[in-house]
Amino acid sequence: MIRAKRCFEESRILWIHQDKHEDTVMDRLGTRIRAIPRRTFNELFDRMPVNDEVKDTASAMRRGAKRTVEPTIEDCLNSARAYTTAKRLLADQQANALTMDCLGMVGAKLVPTPPCYAWTLLQDEGITAACEADLFGAASMMLTSYLLDRPGYMNDPVAETAKNLLIAAHCTSGTRLNGFDKPRVPYILRNHSESALGVAVQVLWPVGQPISLIRFSNPNELILDTGTLVCNVNTPPAGGCRTSVEIRMDNVEDARDVLGFHQVVTLGNHRRVVEGFCQLYGIKVIHSPEHTKHGIG
Numbered sequence: 543m544i545r546a547k548r549c550f551e552e553s554r555i556l557w558i559h560q561d562k563h564e565d566t567v568m569d570r571l572g573t574r575i576r577a578i579p580r581r582t583f584n585e586l587f588d589r590m591p592v593n594d595e596v597k598d599t600a601s602a603m604r605r606g607a608k609r610t611v612e613p614t615i616e617d618c619l620n621s622a623r624a625y626t627t628a629k630r631l632l633a634d635q636q637a638n639a640l641t642m643d644c645l646g647m648v649g650a651k652l653v654p655t656p657p658c659y660a661w662t663l664l665q666d667e668g669i670t671a672a673c674e675a676d677l678f679g680a681a682s683m684m685l686t687s688y689l690l691d692r693p694g695y696m697n698d699p700v701a702e703t704a705k706n707l708l709i710a711a712h713c714t715s716g717t718r719l720n721g722f723d724k725p726r727v728p729y730i731l732r733n734h735s736e737s738a739l740g741v742a743v744q745v746l747w748p749v750g751q752p753i754s755l756i757r758f759s760n761p762n763e764l765i766l767d768t769g770t771l772v773c774n775v776n777t778p779p780a781g782g783c784r785t786s787v788e789i790r791m792d793n794v795e796d797a798r799d800v801l802g803f804h805q806v807v808t809l810g811n812h813r814r815v816v817e818g819f820c821q822l823y824g825i826k827v828i829h830s831p832e833h834t835k836h837g838i839g
Contacts, residue, residue: 543819546688547571553684556635558583558642559675570761570823571681576635580643584652587627596622603659603741606726612733613741617655621741624653625660628671641672641680648737655740658714658784659731662743665693665716666726672696673714674804678758682806685756689819692721694756694808695745695785701797702788707772708797710755710807711786713742719809732784735777744784746774752811753789757802763826765802768792768811796834 551572564577590596599622604610613621632640648656661671668687672680679696686694693716700709713734717726730744747753749771757765768791775786787807794800820827 543689543815543822546685546819547823549688550684553639554635554637555670555677555680556631556637556640556642557675557677558640559646560643568681568761570825573681573684575677576637578635580647581652583627583631583642584647586631587623587653590623590627590630592619592623593626596626599625599663603731606729607731608728608746610731612738613731617733617739617741618731620653620655621657621659624655624657625663628657628660628664632669639670639672639680639684641670641675641677643675645674645736648734648739656713656734656737656742658734658740658742661714662716662745665695665714666718666722668693668722671714673712676804678760679804679806681758681761682756682804685758685816685819686806686808689815690808690810690812692716692808692810693718694806696804697807698783699800699803699805700782701800703798705788706797707788707790708769708800709775709782709786709788710805711775711783713783713785715743715745715785717743717745719745719747735783742784744774744777744786747771747785747787747809749773751809754808754810754812754816755800755802755805756808756812756816757805759802759828762824763828764816764820765805765828765830766813766816767794767800767805767830768813791830793832794830795832799831799834801828801830
């Protein structure tokens, strides 16, 4: 826990969005935040060559996949260029975590691929790479890396009311779910679901295993829940993001009552150690309500 807090204090997050330069420090966690313009990434990407590292990364991407559905070789090369671009930017800015307005960049057609697979590679290396310029989502992912030694993924939560399960879905997830020094779990190469561009991963999470949902609402408050992974959801026939899992929640009567958005899903029940970290550093822990608040009428 002390090591994890020290890692927060020694980290700098690149906050890639809007059009401004600004340096701040996150309250309580002590993490430095450097805001840089969104164009910084795509301008560097445009100059990034298809060098040997890019080719090797793209080849390894395809070799390691259980199968490839939509992405072409060019898509894989562009995703590898996004990976080398991110590494270069982190080095240039002396940062070791980032979160970027990726959806805005893709919607404006500034890059030919979302950075989904690049973010997966970074996550597997212990480097937080969060989606949608979500600063507290990035902090939550840093917590799973620094405290639990494993990646996770920010998710868009949807209550599956027919089964009373929580669907947690996004197009970016780490694959070394059991730990950074452990083998990858199986994954399938897909395209980004909203744009049908580039490469995203469908990571096949181990069914029947416990999971934790972790989310900093702010630097002083954290949402923490646990559950069990029921199944992986394929898209199609379902809609939504490529990595998609159904979770049976612990101690939550109605899946509609699960708190938060962009909670970070990570493998294992880590309630005790996360609560201990928060107690040590004065962070309030909130759990989703156990009993339903929904009536019929």
